[in-house]
Structures are given as structure tokens and as C-alpha cells.
Amino acid sequence: MDTITAKGHIFAMLDVDGDGVISRREYLARPERAAVALGRRAQDPLVAVARTAHERVFASMDANGDGEVSFEEYAAWAGAEAFDEVCRQALGSLFDLADTDGDGALDRAEFTRLREALGNPAGNAGSAFDALDADGAGHVDRDAYLASIRTFVTDGASPMAEALHR
DSSP states (O other): OOHHHHHHHHHHHHOTTOSSEEEHHHHHTHHHHHHHHTTOOTTOHHHHHHHHHHHHHHHHHOTTOSSEEEHHHHHHHOSHHHIIIIIHHHHHHHHHHHOTTOSSEEOHHHHHHHHHHTTOOGGGHHHHHHHHOTTOSSOEEHHHHHHHHHHHHHHSOOHHHHHTTO
């Protein structure tokens, strides 16, 4: 998979209503959807961290400030610099919401709930988990998870990306 295809996959997941743009409303609903799916209360401090991180991402992504991000706008923005500056924190905050025991790793059930909450196909969660759990220890740590997403965005390939085709 190349980077344009990878970016297209992510864009389609973020464009929840399928209208060809990521609206501010639908992007900022991600932490709320994740919180509900993961059993977190709206007042949970981790939910507040996720909201703030997502506000930063949307502000960075919406280059023309019109409250909507087209695919062209997203594709020009998404990459290593954007990931390192704002996306890592936002995705890490969602990981933390899923990490119910706070051990810095997700077990298979936590990982699957997070993926489903974020709009990933439920059918490939197991293969994605197995790809990241390279040592077979039964968990995926935060750094491996974030590194895999970064590689997917910047190179179009990652252990989790391979699971998209299984």
C-alpha cells in the first residue's frame, strides 16, 4: 500500500458520514465515541486530555480554517511532521482511554474495543493485534502501537496495515 492509499484509508475512517470532508464536529466526536465504547465517563481526566489533543489536531489539519478538511487538505497535511507534532498525542490519548488497567499496554480485548470505537473493521482486529504482538506476550505496548500508525501514514505500510488485507 502506498502513502496515498494509506491516507485515503484513514481519511475514509475519519469522514464518518462519508460526505467527502472531515468536519470539525465529526473529528472532535472521536474522543467521545471512544470514551463511551471504552466505558469511560465524560468527566474522566483522560477524556479531557483526548479532547484537547484532538482540538490541536483539527486546528493543525484545517489549513484554511473553514471547519472542514478535504482529502486534498488532509493528504497535504498528513505525514511524519504532523504525526510527531500533534497526532502522536491524540492517538496516544485514545490508547490511554483503552488501557483500562493503566499498564501502558493493551490486551486483545482492549485493543479490539479501541479499534472498533475508532471505526476500524472489527473483522481484522485479531490479525492487527497479532501483527503488533510480535513476541506473543499477549499485549501491545503504546510505543509499538503509535510507531505502527506513524509508519502507515508516512510509508503506507506497517504491521497493522498488513492486517487490512487479511
